[in-house]
Amino acid sequence: xxxxxxxxxxxxxxxxxxxxxxxxxxxxxxxxxxxxxxxxxxxxxxxxxxxxxxxxxxxxxxxxxxxxxxxxxxxxxxxxxxxxxxxxxxxxxxxxxxxxxxxxxxxxxxxxxxxxxxxxxxxxxxxxxxxxxxxxxxxxxxxxxxxxxxxxxxxxxxxxxxxxxxxxxxxxxxxxxxxxxxxxxxxxxxxxxxxxxxxxxxxxxxxxxxxxxxxxxxxxxxxxxxxxxxxxxxxxxxxxxxxxxxxxxxxxxxxxxxxxxxxxxxxxxxxxxxxxxxxxxxxxxxxxxxxxxxxxxxxxxxxxxxxxxxxxxxxxxxxxxxxxxxxxxxxxxxxxxxxxxxxxxxxxxxxxxxxxxxxxxxxxxxxxxxxxxxxxxxxxxxxx
Numbered sequence: 227x228x229x230x231x232x233x234x235x236x237x238x239x240x241x242x243x244x245x246x247x248x249x250x251x252x253x254x255x256x257x258x259x260x261x262x263x264x265x266x267x268x269x270x271x272x273x274x275x276x277x278x279x280x281x282x283x284x285x286x287x288x289x290x291x292x293x294x295x296x297x298x299x300x301x302x303x304x305x306x307x308x309x310x311x312x313x314x315x316x317x318x319x320x321x322x323x324x325x326x327x328x329x330x331x332x333x334x335x336x337x338x339x340x341x342x343x344x345x346x347x348x349x350x351x352x353x354x355x356x357x358x359x360x361x362x363x364x365x366x367x368x369x370x371x372x373x374x375x376x377x378x379x380x381x382x383x384x385x386x387x388x389x390x391x392x393x394x395x396x397x398x399x400x401x402x403x404x405x406x407x408x409x410x411x412x413x414x415x416x417x418x419x420x421x422x423x424x425x426x427x428x429x430x431x432x433x434x435x436x437x438x439x440x441x442x443x444x445x446x447x448x449x450x451x452x453x454x455x456x457x458x459x460x461x462x463x464x465x466x467x468x469x470x471x472x473x474x475x476x477x478x479x480x481x482x483x484x485x486x487x488x489x490x491x492x493x494x495x496x497x498x499x500x501x502x503x504x505x506x507x508x509x510x511x512x513x514x515x516x517x518x519x520x521x522x523x524x525x526x527x528x529x530x531x532x533x534x535x536x537x538x539x540x541x542x543x544x545x546x547x548x549x550x551x552x553x554x555x556x557x558x559x560x561x562x563x564x565x566x567x568x569x570x571x572x573x574x575x576x577x578x579x580x581x582x583x584x585x586x587x588x589x590x591x592x593x594x595x596x597x598x599x600x601x602x603x604x605x606x607x608x609x610x
Contacts, residue, residue, distance in 0.1 A: 246468075246486040249506065249524040251477040252534040256504035256541035259416075259549065262409050264556070265396045279599060313547060317539065323428050324535050331431040331528050339431070340476055340525050342438050349445050350463075350471055351485035356449075357463055361456040365493060368464060371457075373494040376514050380496045387412070399564045406560055410553040417546040420509045422521040424538055427507070430523035430531070434474050437522065441471055464490065469519050476525035505537035 358364050390412055396402045426433065444467050452459050468486060476482040494515075502510030506526065526534060573579050 244488045245478065245484045246472055246488045246491045248472060248475040248478045248482075248484055249508075250503045252506035252526055252530040252537070254505055254533065254537040254541065256537065259542065259545045261549070262392065262412075264402065264405055264409070265394050267396050267399065267402050313544065317544075320424070320535070320539065324532065327427070327429050327431070328528070328531050330429065331531060333528055335431050336525065336528050339434050339438065340482065342442075343471075343475065343525060344482065346438065346441055346445065346471065347475075347484050347486065350441075350467060353445055353448060353452075354463060354468075354486065354490055357452055357456075357459055360452050361460060364456075364460050364464070367457060367460050368493050372461070372465065373497075376494045376497045379514050399560060399567065403557070403560045403564060406553065406557040410550070410557050413546070413550045413553045417550045419512065419521075420538070420542045420546050423507050423509050424535075424543055426521035427523045427531075427535060427538070430526075433523050434525060437470055437474050441467060464493075465515065465518070469515055470522070473516075473519055473522040474524045482525075502542075505541060506534050507538065509538070509542050 361367070392405055392408055396405060444462055448459050448462050448467070468490060472484065472486070472491065475484060478484070497514045499508070499513035499516060500511040501508045507521075507524075508516075574583070
C-alpha cells in the first residue's frame with residue numbers, strides 16, 4: 227500500500243454535520259424566462275432635397291420594398307404557424323412518453339430505488355472518510371490538477387459568450403444580423419438544456435436504476451484502490467461518484483438527507499452555474515461539472531411525476547421553444563433584407579441597368595419652364 231504522508235496532528239474527519247445539497251422537491255413557482263430586445267437600427271439619414279430653385283415632380287409614394295416587406299411578414303407568419311403545428315405533435319409525443327414512464331415508475335419501484343440510494347449514501351460517506359484519511363491532500367490534488375482544466379474551459383466560454391450580454395447599439399444591417407445570430411445561438415443553448423432535462427425524465431425508473439448500478443460498481447472498485455491509486459480514487463469519487471449520487475438524490479427529508487458533507491462538493495471556484503429550479507430540476511446555466519454528468523432524473527414521489535413534467539413543459543420548454551422560433555424568424559428576416567439590399571446594389575451599379583433606369587425616369591421632351599419656380603414663390607439664393 228502506498229504511504230500517503232499526513233501532517234502532524236491530522237485526524238480523520240468526523241461525520242459531516244453540513245450535508246451536501248440535494249435536488250429540490252417538484253414545484254411550479256417559475257418566473258418567466260428572460261427575454262431579449264434587439265437594439266433599434268435607425269433608417270439611413272435622408273439625402274438632401276433637390277435644389278430649392280428646382281420644381282421637381284412629386285416622387286412616388288412607395289417602391290417595390292413595400293411588397294417585399296409584406297412577403298417577409300407573411301413568410302414569418304407561415305413559419306410561426308408551422309412551428310405551432312410541430313410543437314403540438316411534440317407535446318403529443320411527450321404526453322405518450324410520460325404516460326409510459328409513469329406506468330414503470332411505480333410506488334414499489336420508487337421505494338426500492340430510494341432504499342438503494344440511502345444504502346449507497348452511507349457507503350459513499352464511509353468511502354470518503356477512508357479516502358481523505360488515506361490522502362489528506364485530496365483537495366490540493368483537485369486544486370492543482372483538476373481545477374486548472376476546468377478553468378481553461380471556463381475561460382473558453384468567456385471568450386466565446388462572455389456572460390451572454392448582447393451589445394445595445396447597431397450601425398448597419400450586418401451589425402443587426404450578428405446580434406440576431408448571437409441571440410439565436412443563446413436561445414438554442416437554453417432550449418437544448420431544457421430539452422435534455424425533459425428527455426432525461428422520459429424514463430426515470432430505468433435511468434436511476436442504471437445510475438445506481440454504475441455507482442455501486444464504482445464504490446466497490448474505488449474501495450480496492452484507495453491505498454494504491456490515490457489519484458484515480460480522488461477523481462472517481464469527487465468528479466464522478468459524488469456528483470452523480472447527488473444528481474439522482476431524493477429531496478432532503480428525515481430519512482433521505484445525505485451523509486455527504488457539503489465541503490466535499492465545493493472546489494474549483496470558477497466553476498459555478500446559475501440555477502433555475504422552479505419546477506424542481508435545474509434547467510439554468512449549468513456548471514462544467516454538471517455538464518460532465520449530463521441531465522439526470524432524481525428520486526421524487528411518483529405522485530409528483532406529472533406535475534413536474536407539466537411544469538417543465540408549460541413554464542420552460544414551450545416558452546424556450548417559442549423564443550427560439552422567434553429568434554430564428556427574426557434572423558431570417560434581417561438576412562433576407564441584407565440579401566435584398568445587396569442585390570439592389572449589385573443590380574443598380576450595373577452600367578446598363580443604371581442607364582436604363584435613369585433614362586426611364588428622365589422625360590424625353592423637356593420644357594425647362596416646368597422646373598422653374600413660379601414668380602410668386604420665393605427663390606433662395608444659390609451658392610456656387
